[in-house]
Amino acid sequence: MAAEQTFIMIKPDGVQRGLIGEVISRFEKKGFYLKAMKLQNVEKSFAEQHYADLSSKPFFGGLVEYIVSGPVVAMVWEGKSVVATGRKIIGATNPLASEPGTIRGDFAVDIGRNVIHGSDSVENARKEIALWFPEGLAEWSSSQHCWVYE
Ligand code: DAT
Ligand code: MG
Numbered sequence: 001m002a003a004e005q006t007f008i009m010i011k012p013d014g015v016q017r018g019l020i021g022e023v024i025s026r027f028e029k030k031g032f033y034l035k036a037m038k039l040q041n042v043e044k045s046f047a048e049q050h051y052a053d054l055s056s057k058p059f060f061g062g063l064v065e066y067i068v069s070g071p072v073v074a075m076v077w078e079g080k081s082v083v084a085t086g087r088k089i090i091g092a093t094n095p096l097a098s099e100p101g102t103i104r105g106d107f108a109v110d111i112g113r114n115v116i117h118g119s120d121s122v123e124n125a126r127k128e129i130a131l132w133f134p135e136g137l138a139e140w141s142s143s144q145h146c147w148v149y150e
Contacts, residue, residue, distance in 0.1 A: 007128035012070035032079035
């Protein structure tokens with residue numbers, strides 16, 4: 001069975017605030033593997049597609065404006081239970097409810113500036129990875145794998 005993968009995006013506020021290294025470091029040190037990464041500005045229509053499930057929400061317009069307001073860092077991370085564990089590393093959607101020690105708990109205040117996105121299910125991760133990385137992922141395996149995984 002292929003290893004689990006998740007889609008992680010550092011939002012424009014995270015990029016502007018110099019949190020790229022901090023976010024990467026937390027996933028890397030945990031024992032997950034970076035399989036793809038790019039810094040890019042996104043078109044409005046692309047942001048709308050990424051958040052299509054939320055299109056009926058009153059905050060949808062503001063959310064899309066925020067995502068297109070500057071470059072984002074799109075990534076794919078791989079590892080055991082990386083979808084659910086990635087959500088734990090990120091913390092609750094509203095940063096005021098995120099536990100200290102999580103990315104949002106440590107670095108964010110407002111829900112509309114919550115620094116980072118992470119897929120919420122394996123199925124949505126698959127869809128988001130296909131949307132953001134149609135070119136495919138890097139093929140590699142870490143020489144430290146046996147020191148992290150039994
Ligand atoms: P998450 O990003 O934790 O998966 P989500 O998918 O429910 O949360 O919503 C996507 C983003 O939309 C979220 O990171 C911030 C914004 N958002 C969610 N609920 C909101 C609300 N009630 N008011 C304003 N923005 C909201
Ligand atoms: Mg979500």
